Amino acid sequence: MLATAWLLWQARRRAHITSQLVSLNESLSFDLPDFLRKCWKPLSQAGFKGINWQLSWFGTTLSNSEGVEGNVFIQRKLEVEEISLVVNLYDGPRRFEQRYFSTILSESFFLLLHMDMWIKLGTVQGAFAQTAKLTVFLQHDMKNLVQLISLVAEQLEAPAQGNEEKLLISLRAVMPSLMDRSERFLNTLSSQVHQGQRRLVDLGDAIHKTAKIYDLSVTLSGSAQTFINELTLNSILDNLIGNYADQSRIGTEVTPEVQVRLEDLEDHVEVAIKDSNGAPCLWPERLFEPFWSDKGTGLGIGLYHARQQVMAAGGSLRALAPSEEPLTFILSLPKNL
Amino acid sequence: MNDETEAADENGSEVEEDAEQQPLILLVEDDPALRLILKNVLETKGYCVLEAQSRATAEPVIKANPGIAVVILDLGLPPSAHTTIEGLGIIRALSDDLFPGKIVVLTGQDEESSALAAIREGAFDFLSKPSKADDILKAVQRALLFYEKEQALASEGLTRLQFNARVSDGLKAVREEAEEKLVKQVLKDTGFNVYQSAARLGLKRESIYYFLKKFGIKRDDS
Numbered sequence: 244m245l246a247t248a249w250l251l252w253q254a255r256r257r258a259h260i261t262s263q264l265v266s267l268n269e270s271l272s273f274d275l276p277d278f279l280r281k282c283w284k285p286l287s288q289a290g291f292k293g294i295n296w297q298l299s300w301f302g303t304t305l306s307n308s309e310g311v312e313g314n315v316f317i318q319r320k321l322e323v324e325e326i327s328l329v330v331n332l333y334d335g336p337r338r339f340e341q342r343y344f345s346t347i348l349s350e351s352f353f354l355l356l357h358m359d360m361w362i363k364l365g366t367v368q369g370a371f372a373q374t375a376k377l378t379v380f381l382q383h384d385m386k387n388l389v390q391l392i393s394l395v396a397e398q399l400e401a402p403a404q405g406n407e408e409k410l411l412i413s414l415r416a417v418m419p420s421l422m423d424r425s426e427r428f429l430n431t432l433s434s435q436v437h438q439g440q441r442r443l444v445d446l447g448d449a450i451h452k453t454a455k456i457y458d459l460s461v462t463l464s465g466s467a468q469t470f471i472n473e474l475t476l477n478s479i480l481d482n483l484i485g486n487y488a489d490q491s492r493i494g495t496e497v498t499p500e501v502q503v504r505l506e507d508l509e510d511h512v513e514v515a516i517k518d519s520n521g522a523p524c525l526w527p528e529r530l531f532e533p534f535w536s537d538k539g540t541g542l543g544i545g546l547y548h549a550r551q552q553v554m555a556a557g558g559s560l561r562a563l564a565p566s567e568e569p570l571t572f573i574l575s576l577p578k579n580l
Numbered sequence: 581m582n583d584e585t586e587a588a589d590e591n592g593s594e595v596e597e598d599a600e601q602q603p604l605i606l607l608v609e610d611d612p613a614l615r616l617i618l619k620n621v622l623e624t625k626g627y628c629v630l631e632a633q634s635r636a637t638a639e640p641v642i643k644a645n646p647g648i649a650v651v652i653l654d655l656g657l658p659p660s661a662h663t664t665i666e667g668l669g670i671i672r673a674l675s676d677d678l679f680p681g682k683i684v685v686l687t688g689q690d691e692e693s694s695a696l697a698a699i700r701e702g703a704f705d706f707l708s709k710p711s712k713a714d715d716i717l718k719a720v721q722r723a724l725l726f727y728e729k730e731q732a733l734a735s736e737g738l739t740r741l742q743f744n745a746r747v748s749d750g751l752k753a754v755r756e757e758a759e760e761k762l763v764k765q766v767l768k769d770t771g772f773n774v775y776q777s778a779a780r781l782g783l784k785r786e787s788i789y790y791f792l793k794k795f796g797i798k799r800d801d802s
Contacts, residue, residue: 383662386688390710391614394621397713403624413620420613458610458633458658 250340257344260289261351268355275326275359276305282352283309286332289348293333301325319353323360330356391421423456441470441579446514449473450503453480465505467512470579475552482549483516483560483572511558511578517571527564602628603724604647608638608670609654609686610661618652621713622720634658635666642674648681649727650720653703655687655694664694668701675702675742678765680730682723686711700744737780739765760795763788772799 263285271277279296286294293310302325313333321328330353337345395414402410446467454461484501504515524530531546546560553560558576605622609615610633619629630645632638634657642648651674655667664687671683682704687694695706704726705719730740741761745754763781767788770776774792778785791797 382690383656383688386709387611387614390688391611391617393710394614394617394713398617398620406620406624409620413616417613417616455612458612 253340253344257289257348260285261348263288264352264355268359273359273362275328275356275363276300278355278359279305279328279330280307286352290345291332291334291349294330296328296330299325299327317349319356321353321357321360323357323364326360326363328356328360388421388425391417420456423452441472443468443470444473444476446476446505446512447503449476449480450484450514453477453484454501456481457485459484459499459501461501461503463503463505465507467505467507467514468578469512469576471556471576475556479549479552479556479560479574482545482552483574485545512576514574514576515571516574518569521569523567524562524564524570527562527570530562530564531560602626603649604628604630604645605720606630606632606638606641606645606648606651606681608632608634608651608657608667610634610657611654618716621716622652625717627720635670638670639673642679650681650723651683652716652720653683653685653687655685655689655698664689664697668694668697671698671701671703678761678768680727680734682727684716684719684723686716702742734769739769741765759791760797763791763795764797767797 264282267281267285268278271281276298279298283294287310291310292313293308295306295308295312297304297306310333312331313335315336316331316333318329318331321330332349332352334345334349395417398410446469447463450461450463499518500520501516501518506513506515531550550560553574553576556576557579558574560575561573563571563573605627607615607618607622607629609618609631612633615631615633619631622629630641630648632641638651642651651670653667653670655664656662657666657670660666667685667687667689671685674681674683683698683702684705684707685695685698685703686707686709687698688709695708698706704723707715707719733740739762741758743757743761745757763777766777766780767774770780774785774788778788781788
């Protein structure tokens with residue numbers, strides 16, 4: 244009876260220490276070097292005599308040792324791409340159930356270390372992939388802007404004889420678009436919440452403006468106005484309609500026919516956007532998942548970003564994706580009257 | 581429907597006769613502002629400019645205007661504006677259709693890889709954004725010179741064939757590629773007239789039918 248109670252107490256103690264290690268790792272944001280530096284305290288409470296480790300961390304070697312070394316130790320070599328780790332965990336001579344408890348705890352500890360390595364690798368690779376994608380996006384838009392500005396500057400510097408009036412007409416047409424592009428380009432670079440005054444915005448006008456940038460044909464019904472920061476609204480529509488344009492064209496040669504229905508309700512406005520030529524969405528559950536794109540050609544943050552901004556503005560954004568009908572986005576914004 | 585789409589739709593039909601004397605240039609660019617300014621630059625030099633903003637709008641313009649001498653092509657076009665998929669697709673389709681005009685690529689895509697891919701698919705020249713108006717015009721002039729000389733050679737019965745040959749595939753593969761291109765070209769020139777094509781190639785009609793079957797050439801392909 245006494246032996247059973249003692250065994251249970253031992254088991255509970257080890258479980259508590261394992262839980263402490265998990266919590267510690269989580270509190271350190273799964274940072275492997277930090278976790279290795281701070282793991283000794285709970286391990287020593289579990290009866291381990293000492294630890295030493297050597298970590299090759301993206302080309303830099305880190306090492307440390309705590310406690311005392313001995314003849315009985317568990318060695319583990321872990322390797323994930325550019326990260327490798329050798330850990331020696333020193334233990335006293337243990338037998339029977341003591342060895343069992345010790346093994347369970349050390350294996351849990353090694354599992355945490357291995358997990359941290361994979362988390363770090365995933366984060367690094369993901370960040371690199373997104374940076375590369377973002378660079379491609381910005382490069383494309385930036386080069387178009389620079390090309391436009393350079394051609395305009397050349398034309399202004401030496402306008403062809405008799406072409407001045409035509410040039411002026413072109414500039415009048417180009418400049419608002421140039422300004423829009425520049426603003427939206429800066430917007431892509433900035434993930435900050437837009438500061439500044441809210442003002443009364445006609446949603447129909449804003450949608451037309453965005454649709455024009457994306458060469459989308461839009462049929463609008465109804466009307467609605469709301470008090471909102473215009474930059475925020477532009478960014479939401481930019482992400483929403485831009486993504487919608489791509490989504491509408493996947494696997495089809497059909498020109499998108501975007502239908503927008505505006506509804507002025509009691510305390511909020513509702514915008515329903517649907518491409519009547521669009522195909523049904525095959526992955527509605529992943530629409531708002533960050534860094535996920537169906538073809539690998541998009542950044543995959545457009546809809547996620549749009550939803551974040553809508554929520555920050557006190558509204559909601561959802562998608563209706565019937566299995567045999569085109570996708571419909573429902574954007575709801577408070578009137579803020 | 582917005583202004584840009586209207587512009588492309590108008591271009592879908594054949595251009596007016598009074599513009600036929602001017603070299604026809606198709607500008608495929610998805611940025612409407614840039615397209616407008618580029619159009620201006622080209623028109624100032626007397627070129628007749630057709631416009632399209634995507635592969636889908638470019639194809640009907642090309643079909644409706646067989647006299648297009650030069651295509652200025654942005655590789656990054658919707659719906660995949662940040663890759664070269666659409667632009668390279670246009671070049672490939674034009675090469676397959678034995679399009680006689682010259683393709684000048686003007687793109688903001690990564691120069692090293694996209695230039696190689698564009699030239700492999702059959703582009704005549706490659707300019708990366710930003711390029712000076714003068715450089716764009718010079719590229720167009722070069723392309724026009726080649727186009728016009730090739731047209732002159734064609735009127736003398738000389739056909740210039742273009743295809744990529746992988747040396748390791750051996751002579752047989754190259755010969756078959758050349759045969760296919762030549763038969764397709766002659767059929768295209770004769771309006772798919774088998775009798776005339778056979779006469780031009782110095783073959784029996786049966787041989788033309790044999791090639792039609794062998795290469796799977798159909799009337800629409802020519």
